Amino acid sequence: MSQARVKSKVILLRRLRRLHRWLGIPLMLFFLVIGVTSVLLAWKKKMELLPATQKSELLSDQKEWISPVQMIEIAKSEMMKKGESTEVDRIDIRPDKGIAKVTFKTHFSEVQLDGFSGEVLSVETRHSDWIEKVHDGSIVDYYFWQSETAKLTYSSATAFGLILMSISGFYLWYFPKRIRKLKQS
Template sequence: MLTYYYEILIDFSLFSETLNKFLLKIKINKLAKSTRLYRKLHKTIAIVLVLFILLISITGALLAWKKELYLQPPTSKITHNNKTLVPLEKIEQNAIAYIDSLQLSTTINRIDYRPTKGIAKVRFEDHFTELQINCYTGKIVSVKQRTDTIIEMIHDGSILDFLIKNDASVFKLFYSSIIALGLIFISVSGIILWINPKKIKKIKSTDNQ
């Protein structure tokens, strides 16, 4: 009788061991399958986005060093000697008159008014010219191109919206969203591709014990 129960116990133990190995094998196969899928998607998305990632990285580095590389026009130094500031309307009129003489669009994008420094920077909507105007005399002291603005537009994708005159910034939103989602997926899938092989190795080592 004891022998009978002993044999049953052995059979149950063997069955349990076989079942455990079978379940571990299923788990390994699932991990391996998901790893192959993530590897394929990771590789495909990385290949599609690699040029855009390089573009964003290069333009981002240039923007970080824009002052050192003189991509942004330096601010002109003005000596005021307690002079009276000219009205902002006068600065606007002088900027429009000068740009009109160059046969460029006179639509102003913004005026960066800095009375403490005695300078006003005027930027335009349809081109990258920057005028720096003396706030005390109203005279134009600098005419430069905003190269950093061009690089910034390339960086965030708004350059195409600018070229096709699209005020809704549709391409910028689409471009930024796709790149962001792609980078998030590459980051997450990269972590999964690093973790899954370790999990498989751990399961196999447990199975061999």
């Protein structure tokens, strides 16, 4: 009885090794990309992957803010000067700093504006945005499909691969111990 159980575990162990190896080779690239970009995103402020947030000089005066429409128009005119697309993605308003950050859909630029005067405080690249798109796989959709097809495929394949690698890795560790125990009894 014990001999048959040992043999079945050995056969399963060999299959798991093969599966683990052949899953691991292609998934290694994805895990490497996710790992490196995770570290970069975790340290993005320390590594200055985001433009430094400016502060309005008019903050203490407590004036009226310019409208979001005006913010968009000012940011668009800055992008026109650089020859970039003017399609706005979002406005990040920072009341405590008196500024607004306008970002764009088709490039990784950010225009920081004084929320009271509309003065352009900085125009810089948000490196963390493209790193995030590489991290989650949406960079492929961003440049080719304009849908979430690649992101969903990449994220799902990587997640299922990690789950399978974890399960097979556990059994690659556990079965040799179990086989030794069965051989001893």
